[in-house]
Amino acid sequence: PAPWTHENIAQMRRQYDLMGAMIDWSREFATCAPEFYRWNQWIFLQMLERGLAYRAAGAVWWCPNDQTVLANEQVLEGNICERCGADVYKRDLEQWYFRITQYADELLDGLDHLDWPDRVKTMQRNWIGRSHGARLRFSLDTGEALEVFTTRPDTVFGATFMVMAPEHPLVRQITTDAQRETVEAYIDHTRRETEIERQSTDESRPKTGVFTGAYAVNPVNDERIPIWIADYVLMGYGTGAIMAVPAHDERDFAFARAFDLPVRIVIQPDGDETLDPVTMTHAYVGPGRMVNSGRFDGTPVPESISTLIAWLDEQGRGSAETTYRLRDWLISRQRYWGTPIPVVYCDACGLVPVSEDQLPVVLPLDAQFTPTGQSPLVSHEAFLHTTCPTCGGPARRETDTMDTFVDSSWYWYRYTSPHEEGAPFDVETAKQWTPVDLYCGGIEHAILHLLYARFFTKVLRDIGLVDHDEPFTRLRNQGMILSTEGVKMSKSRGTQIGPDSLVEQYGADALRLHLMFLGPWEQGGPWNDRGITGMERFIRRAFQLVSETGTSHREGDGDTHGIGELRSLAHRTIKRVTDDLDKFQFNTMIAALIEFTNELMRLKDGPLARTTAWTEAMETLTLLMAPSTPYAAEEMWSRLGKPYSVHQQTWPTYIEELAAVRTVEIPVQVNGKVRGKLAVEAGAAEGDVLALARNNPKVVEHLAGKTIVREVFVPNRLVNFVAK
């Protein structure tokens, strides 16, 4: 992996340069270098010390192809490995975890203040899956309690049975002898199903389950209700057991109908409709009033939820509780190529962290890494055997490596001081640069990388290394350019198109323009080189314009006809490009540049081409083109007598030049309502009222009492007035 990785890095660095990307290579580093991953290990040790990293046994996802465990986030729909696409299943193993659940509330609430696409925020909210409700204790004949979590404590009077997950630890204890055989058979059945393939977990799947023979007592009405086990109750969520209220929960209803269990209405909807437990075909989950609930009859739903929580709490029969779908992040991998987890196992002292001054624990470069189901490092004797940092006796190193997502969870801080040797990064420098103002990436990072990165930022904050809560203030997702056939580009399927041949054929500028002009940046779509000739034509026309007229004789502006329109056009183009650039609307930004060029081409042989305003227009065009066509702009700029180089690391002065030109924004009113702001070039004053109209008598009427100050020139020939 080492030489392969470095070859790839060199290849990609070359391609970035080829494409004209302006990157400060002096800050480059590789996450697979010990100088970087030693700080993964250092952060791990800080987390271990704070109880944020821990080792635990449990059911974990296993990929039989990669021969390693995976995090929940890396298992895709249909139980597929995120990396290789193989079917994965659960195994009981002891592994390392990061306690991301400790930050669940903060990870959820923090989303509200981020300028991120709603789609991404929604996905994170769903993934964290916070539910507010109550924990209730149902007592068992054995004297113990069966705890359940519910979001609807107001339906507790309608609980007619209970259901436990088959894996629930109390199941065997409460099962009666008469039912034991049936229960064991069912547990066996569900376990096998889980391990092989539990694909269709949708609600339409028929409910299965068996009676345990045991009963529990409802804490609010002392009713004895039967306890069942069923695989629709998941051990991994809530307490692994539920109170079933068939009248008001769709799944419980389906189960009750399947096994002929009683249905009791405890909420009646407002209005004429009255629920009948015998004839109803669906659970009722809407609003209404509580019934059959003793002293709570008549309480309006859904306000009833908080009423019941308060009462249960006061009576000591339950308490408010919040649960999450989010699980802790499983970080151990049985892979070779990753950061070694810096702990050792000593026969005398047990698990001992490697001390900070012994970092990094270096990954050997000569291991056999073919997957065997065991960590490859187990068979590397020189790595495996070490001495215990505490007692000095013989010890074995941890041979699992860290999930590679650990590397990407804090790397941007390292960019601020990439060669720092005494810490992950220089704290003061990082404070100046971070949080990241704008972060771009694909939607595939919506949960995995972006959730882990947010978690790490909060951990680093608590360690005292950063002073903010969120790593990325603004996030935008680029669309993916697909292959010509509309599928993801892939090397193995031969659908990949690399930049080398395209740059050779069309040049980097035309390729860049074409990619941005294909459609909205956030949308993506199939690759297609049909329109690229249009971009070549545009670049050539712009270049021709500047070289032919850029330095010709000037006679000042005088009263040359059309001088106002020329200035206005330039200013409007600046406005459009600036706004579009800000909003990531590169396709319309380029359209504006093409329009500007086309108009200048029409004027270039006339008297305007000898004015000072024309020189300014040439400079404007060149500056505006610089971000999208760096090479052409470099040439054009030098024709105008202001040379710079694309690959020099300072951005050209055009940013300052752009900032010098400003348009005035004034409020637009239509029918007395403010409809937003319209940018007009200098002239209209703030406070002027601009009415926007067509040749529409109704609208013109509204302007009747007002004084028309002046007409405003706008490109689309609408009739516009500035009125007071």
Added chain:
RNA sequence: GCCGGAGUGGCGAAAUGGCAGACGCAGCGGACUCAAAAUCCGCCGGGGAAACCCGUGGGAGUUCGAAUCUCCCCUUCGGCACCA
């Protein structure tokens, strides 16, 4: 099933509630050329000789005015999916 996008010419797509189709591609006509390419000029949603009429997935509505806002459908793409 739930949540969220999207649906506009031959194609990629534009459009604060205000001339639908900017810009580009393709196509058609012309200039230049022995010819072709390149370039330049013009046309380019549908119907109609024209005035004009019809057009933004379908149907209602709000509005002087709707691709845009509201409601109901259809199609499609994502995400979640027995989470109590």
